Amino acid sequence: MINQHMYELGSAPSAIRELFAYGLERKAQIGADKVFDFSLGNPSIPAPKAVADALIDLVSTVPADKLHGYTPAQGTPAVRTAIADSLNRRFRTEYTAANLYMTCGAAASLNICFNAISNPGDEFIVVAPYFPEYRVWIENAKCTCVEVLAREDNFQLDLAAIEAAITPATKGMVINTPNNPVGSVYPASDLAALGSILRKKELEYGHAIYLIADEPYREIVYDGLDVPWVPGFYENTLVCYSYSKSLSLPGERIGYVLVPQTADDWQRVYAAVAGAGRALGFVCAPAIFQSVIERCVDEPSDVAAYKENRDALYGGLTELGYECVAPQGAFYLWVRSLEPDATAFAERAKAHELLIVPSDSFGAKGWVRLGYCVSHDTIVNSLPAFAELKAEYDA
Ligand code: PLP
Missing domain, CATH: 3.40.640.10 (Type I PLP-dependent aspartate aminotransferase-like (Major domain))
Known part of the structure; x- marks a missing residue:
């Protein structure tokens, strides 16, 4: 007999992972630039050059038995x-x-x-x-x-x-x-x-x-x-x-x-x-x-691109009439769902190719999370879709 609890953990659906998988499928169907995937917290900024430099130097100078x-x-x-x-x-x-x-x-x-x-x-x-x-x-x-x-x-x-x-x-x-x-x-x-x-x-x-x-x-x-x-x-x-x-x-x-x-x-x-x-x-x-x-260890984080994304997404959605919590750090925007059921809202957003995570996954009701660790184009190009979604609820 395997461990039932572990089985359940391993086979339980995860809203975030499912959304990400759906996004991959959808991008293959209609093109990556037409799907606005805000589901994950995977950094969009490349690791600093100092990391690659260190790796190259380590691989070329440290004997393999020590390195590995x-x-x-x-x-x-x-x-x-x-x-x-x-x-x-x-x-x-x-x-x-x-x-x-x-x-x-x-x-x-x-x-x-x-x-x-x-x-x-x-x-x-x-x-x-x-x-x-x-x-x-x-x-x-x-x-x-x-x-x-x-x-x-x-x-x-x-x-x-x-x-x-x-x-x-x-x-x-x-x-x-x-x-x-x-x-x-x-x-x-x-x-x-x-x-x-x-x-x-x-x-x-x-x-x-x-x-x-x-x-x-x-x-x-x-x-x-x-x-x-x-x-x-x-x-x-x-x-x-x-x-x-x-x-x-x-x-x-x-x-x-x-x-x-x-x-x-x-x-x-x-x-x-x-x-x-x-x-x-x-x-x-x-x-x-x-x-x-x-x-x-003292390499600074490159936050300029995240800041640009934050400003565009927070500014853009606020202007459209969405209620958002102004992010002070990290790379997520917390937005009030346009209906009490955040899962239903996230599902309706999908029809506009907007992939957003309902707050239920985070132990809260009535909000959604948008990870803005994405390309700046994704943010700019997603705003008309957010406008359409809002208009649908306002109608
Ligand atoms: N804690 C928080 C709040 C996170 O957002 C994450 C990853 O997204 C982690 C912990 C886990 O991070 P790590 O990749 O270092 O395991």
Whole structure:
């Protein structure tokens, strides 16, 4: 007998993947330029040239047995040191290699954290709308995923609702800023207030409550906005990072977990992170890409094209009368569905060759997500289709 739960996970339909597959089929039928596919979060900006330069240099200068060999389970010390030094320069911190565990992207980082700090039956709070895999990973760690809705007016943290959701079983909370799917960036004042709430609850319940900062979009922000460094606001923070979005390397599976020394008993927590990595098989992250990161750690993200897309899509849809949340970061636009049933709305959009993801996939009702990590032409050429869709509802 196979594992029924895993069977269900593996065979369950995913709205996003189905839409993407439909898009591929449709593009083959009528031409790629006639289908406006906003379904995925696959970066449209190529990885910086420095990545290719590093790869070429590594392949030509490092002997193959070293280049492709196992690294230590937690990652090469020199790579972890380079990342720690970079974080220290940016956030005035004092991290070393000992605080960092290299992983296969944020997916692995989050899985490791959920398993490292919890026991079966513990609860993790997520802020809805949220990246749908959080629930899968939390439940796989035999814990409960507790959804707390973001504020309805601006999709920022609802601090009162978060406080009310914390119970003696709460082991942690996930925040994702800049946010997928909403595009919000949480301000320092809210992070400070959240830190105070969590500290108060730790005292009340007599155990640590971890804040897991899921940060794959940290560098993708607009208008000079500052993304506050979450561990600066709360001691028991674990940072899950990935280079999938910032360096456009989603297929290479490279990221890290940071356990700051401000966390209670941080060396024990780090050991549990290493243990969870071992138990889950997330050891020895891709060796070549560890070395690439060592060389490209301070490479800036190219956000100019995403900003141009954001402005065109947000501006264009707002002008057409759509209600949109102004994105501060990441590359997603959150748009109010023109009917209460977002799935029905997304289905009607398909008839106009617009592929958009209903908010139900993200634990929220009545909205859709548009990934604007697409070509600028896709955005410009999609606006007449959005106008037709709106006109259909207005008629
Ligand atoms: N967290 C969020 C909010 C994401 O949007 C994604 C990917 O889209 C991930 C985690 C997983 O990223 P990775 O490719 O690094 O596994």
